Amino acid sequence: xxxxxxxxxxxxxxxRDAETAAAAPNxxxxxxxxAVATHLDRLIHERIRLGIVSALAVNRSLTFNELKAxxxxxxxNLSVHARKLEEADYIACTxxxxxxxxxxxxxxxxxxxxxxxxxxxxxxxxxRATRER
Numbered sequence: 001x002x003x004x005x006x007x008x009x010x011x012x013x014x015x016r017d018a019e020t021a022a023a024a025p026n027x028x029x030x031x032x033x034x035a036v037a038t039h040l041d042r043l044i045h046e047r048i049r050l051g052i053v054s055a056l057a058v059n060r061s062l063t064f065n066e067l068k069a070x071x072x073x074x075x076x077n078l079s080v081h082a083r084k085l086e087e088a089d090y091i092a093c094t095x096x097x098x099x100x101x102x103x104x105x106x107x108x109x110x111x112x113x114x115x116x117x118x119x120x121x122x123x124x125x126x127x128r129a130t131r132e133r
Contacts, residue, residue: 090109
Protein backbone atom coordinates (compact mmCIF):
# COMPACT_ATOMS: atom_id res chain seq x y z
CA UNK A 1 0.00 0.00 0.00
CA UNK A 2 1.31 3.47 -0.83
CA UNK A 3 2.59 5.65 1.95
CA UNK A 4 0.06 8.42 1.26
CA UNK A 5 -2.90 6.03 1.47
CA UNK A 6 -1.53 4.67 4.76
CA UNK A 7 -1.37 8.19 6.13
CA UNK A 8 -4.97 8.76 5.10
CA UNK A 9 -6.07 5.51 6.71
CA UNK A 10 -4.36 6.39 9.99
CA UNK A 11 -6.46 9.53 10.28
CA UNK A 12 -9.68 7.56 10.00
CA UNK A 13 -12.61 7.86 7.62
CA UNK A 14 -14.12 10.95 9.27
CA UNK A 15 -10.97 13.01 8.72
CA ARG A 16 -11.18 12.44 4.96
CA ASP A 17 -14.90 13.24 4.89
CA ALA A 18 -14.40 16.43 6.89
CA GLU A 19 -11.60 17.52 4.55
CA THR A 20 -13.74 16.80 1.50
CA ALA A 21 -16.75 18.62 2.92
CA ALA A 22 -14.63 21.61 3.89
CA ALA A 23 -13.07 21.79 0.44
CA ALA A 24 -16.36 21.55 -1.45
CA PRO A 25 -18.61 24.52 -2.09
CA ASN A 26 -21.41 24.80 0.45
CA UNK A 27 -24.81 23.93 -0.98
CA UNK A 28 -28.49 24.46 -0.42
CA UNK A 29 -28.69 23.55 3.25
CA UNK A 30 -28.74 27.26 4.14
CA UNK A 31 -24.96 27.57 3.95
CA UNK A 32 -23.12 30.24 2.02
CA UNK A 33 -22.36 29.36 -1.58
CA UNK A 34 -18.72 30.40 -1.24
CA ALA A 35 -16.14 27.64 -1.39
CA VAL A 36 -14.19 27.06 1.78
CA ALA A 37 -10.41 26.97 1.40
CA THR A 38 -8.94 23.49 1.20
CA HIS A 39 -6.16 24.11 3.70
CA LEU A 40 -6.04 25.85 7.04
CA ASP A 41 -4.01 29.03 7.13
CA ARG A 42 -1.01 27.59 8.96
CA LEU A 43 0.18 31.09 9.79
CA ILE A 44 -2.73 31.75 12.12
CA HIS A 45 -3.56 28.16 13.06
CA GLU A 46 -0.80 28.12 15.69
CA ARG A 47 -2.21 28.82 19.18
CA ILE A 48 -0.38 32.05 20.03
CA ARG A 49 -0.84 33.58 16.57
CA LEU A 50 -4.53 32.66 16.53
CA GLY A 51 -4.81 34.22 19.98
CA ILE A 52 -3.16 37.43 18.79
CA VAL A 53 -5.38 37.74 15.71
CA SER A 54 -8.54 36.86 17.67
CA ALA A 55 -7.78 39.31 20.46
CA LEU A 56 -7.11 42.08 17.97
CA ALA A 57 -10.32 41.26 16.08
CA VAL A 58 -12.38 42.25 19.12
CA ASN A 59 -10.19 45.13 20.30
CA ARG A 60 -9.23 48.24 18.35
CA SER A 61 -5.64 47.75 19.47
CA LEU A 62 -3.67 46.07 22.25
CA THR A 63 -0.25 46.75 23.68
CA PHE A 64 2.50 44.17 23.83
CA ASN A 65 2.02 43.81 27.60
CA GLU A 66 -1.76 43.44 27.26
CA LEU A 67 -1.33 40.67 24.70
CA LYS A 68 1.37 39.00 26.78
CA ALA A 69 -0.90 38.92 29.85
CA UNK A 70 -3.96 37.87 27.87
CA UNK A 71 -2.16 34.98 26.14
CA UNK A 72 -0.07 34.05 29.19
CA UNK A 73 3.14 33.86 27.20
CA UNK A 74 6.69 35.14 27.42
CA UNK A 75 8.17 38.26 25.85
CA UNK A 76 10.25 36.25 23.39
CA ASN A 77 7.41 33.94 22.35
CA LEU A 78 4.99 36.81 21.76
CA SER A 79 7.62 38.82 19.92
CA VAL A 80 8.43 35.99 17.49
CA HIS A 81 4.78 35.21 16.72
CA ALA A 82 3.79 38.88 16.39
CA ARG A 83 6.69 39.44 13.98
CA LYS A 84 5.50 36.57 11.74
CA LEU A 85 2.00 38.07 11.63
CA GLU A 86 3.44 41.52 10.94
CA GLU A 87 5.61 40.20 8.09
CA ALA A 88 2.46 38.69 6.52
CA ASP A 89 0.67 42.06 6.89
CA TYR A 90 -1.93 40.45 9.18
CA ILE A 91 -1.19 42.90 11.99
CA ALA A 92 0.29 46.38 12.19
CA CYS A 93 2.75 47.41 14.88
CA THR A 94 3.25 50.94 16.18
CA UNK A 95 6.13 51.79 18.50
CA UNK A 96 6.13 54.90 20.64
CA UNK A 97 7.09 56.13 24.08
CA UNK A 98 4.85 56.68 27.08
CA UNK A 99 7.06 59.10 28.95
CA UNK A 100 10.39 57.28 29.03
CA UNK A 101 8.87 53.81 28.62
CA UNK A 102 8.69 52.19 25.18
CA UNK A 103 5.19 51.22 24.10
CA UNK A 104 4.43 48.70 21.36
CA UNK A 105 0.86 48.61 20.13
CA UNK A 106 -0.74 46.18 17.68
CA UNK A 107 -3.87 46.35 15.59
CA UNK A 108 -5.43 43.93 13.13
CA UNK A 109 -4.80 44.82 9.48
CA UNK A 110 -7.46 44.30 6.79
CA UNK A 111 -5.56 41.26 5.43
CA UNK A 112 -5.52 39.78 8.94
CA UNK A 113 -9.26 40.26 9.33
CA UNK A 114 -9.87 38.54 5.98
CA UNK A 115 -7.52 35.69 6.92
CA UNK A 116 -9.32 35.22 10.25
CA UNK A 117 -12.70 35.16 8.47
CA UNK A 118 -11.45 32.51 6.02
CA UNK A 119 -9.99 30.50 8.90
CA UNK A 120 -13.22 30.65 10.92
CA UNK A 121 -15.30 29.68 7.85
CA UNK A 122 -13.02 26.71 7.26
CA UNK A 123 -13.24 25.58 10.89
CA UNK A 124 -17.04 25.95 10.86
CA UNK A 125 -17.22 23.78 7.73
CA UNK A 126 -15.10 21.12 9.42
CA UNK A 127 -17.33 21.21 12.49
CA ARG A 128 -20.48 20.93 10.36
CA ALA A 129 -19.03 18.01 8.40
CA THR A 130 -18.07 16.24 11.61
CA ARG A 131 -21.49 16.77 13.22
CA GLU A 132 -23.29 15.53 10.12
CA ARG A 133 -21.64 12.16 10.57
